[in-house]
Amino acid sequence: MTVVLTRSDVRELLDMDTCIEAVEAAFRLHAAGATFGPGVLGTHALRGGFHIKAAGLAGPPAFYAAKINANFPGNRDLWDLPTIQGVVVLFDAGKGIPLAVMDSIELTALRTAAASAIAAKHLSRADSKVLSIIGCGVQARSHVIALTAVRSFTRVLVQDTHFARAEAFARELSGAAKLPIEPVRDAAAAAAASDV
Template identity: 40%
Template sequence: MMNNLPEATMTLILTRQHLEQVLTMRDCIEAIADVMRRFSLGETVMPVRLMTPVPGRGSHAAMPAAIPGLGVLGIKSITIFPTNPERGAPAILGLVILNESNTGRPLAVMDAAYLTAVRTAAASAVATRALARPDASALALIGAGVQAGSHLWALSEVRPLRSVAVYDIDRLVAERFIETKSRRHPELTFRLAASPEDAIRGADLVCTVTTSQTPVVDLNWLKEGVHINAVGAHTPEARELDSATVTAARVLVDSREAALKEAGDLIIPLQEGRFGAEHIRDEIGEVLAGIKPGRTSDAQITVYKSVGIAVQDIAAARLAYERAVSLGVGVPVEL
């Protein structure tokens, strides 16, 4: 990614359709790997997100960050309303505002839902590339929503996938997912799983992308050497992994500060006394920077616990803006 931003005097509006034209998963994976290294080396500025509960609906998140080395800062403002799909609306809606860091000029305003879907999966792909066994080819997707699709896309960029087992609490959702994705990925064998256990047994890679408040992964179902991307839970009370899995695994997080405040997958077993804070303090950016080890044996279970952090959004937004300006995509406006 270039450190010098394209010259522009107006603010660029980028819709979902614009982002689909300019933001590729492969490029986003590299942008996220770069910014996670910067983050763990202390080269970014990022407060923990501000969460505002919306009674009866969900929550609003304000996520600011600055990346001085890339010349940008910005904020993502999103709503997370889990029941929206029942009303025909996406669960995540919002905007990202991207500013250049010299004068603070707003460079772009863009759709946050698509950006979030891509950058979240790109972060899991970065962790998978760093932690999973090189020959990992059997993927289990627990949850068959938007993030399941983006994770399938992302992990196919970094590992030689051959088979995909899919489970969703709504069987019809899982069936539609398989029908759609099998056409897009004819090289893969898809299987509808009867339960999380059915999907997970024998998998080399597991992605949990659910809204479940209680564990959907049990240690007894996991094969040796499996890598897990735990993505769906992002509050202290919710978790997708059981305590035994987290205790047994080599755990990496995106941000230790955010994880210890927001990740129920880690907070709950920590409060149970299963382990000390040192067990869950290492960041994936430290592995990428060579500061901390990743996988230490073929048999080791590895977990990447993601809560999603603002530097990822701003790095992805910068990439999208850079590509959009280069390709002449988007609507320039004078604010």
């Protein structure tokens, strides 16, 4: 039986620490040659485009996942919809059985932020104190959560082309992140002041 998971289901079922561990394990499996078939296909559409990314885990058990995302940059302004929407389909790669269909927005945010956290964990200084986030969209929240899970930042600077969005983001996330989040107007200054 195929399980269907909505965005809220994914949000409730996955936490960032688990995602960081899983993504790091997947990177190690890939480096060990235990994955197969990474592939990407992109196509254009009227107001945007679609991209498909797929890969598998040799197992046992063997799994294959394909993410199909629509990227429509005008969605927010035209219809108050996310720019990127889509699904991830997970298969039993030994039998071809579809196991799950999942909303991709939350999965993509978690996976991308987890990958960034792994990079910061292995490539940034252990004493890094200032984190800068440029852009306060969907990815920003998950990145603050992921990066603060691997480094003990004392301050977070956030910048967006719309300063009001950076201010709202800082207000919303300051309590959850349990550290000061400061909206700033200048991306270059934020980058210059940051460790990560």
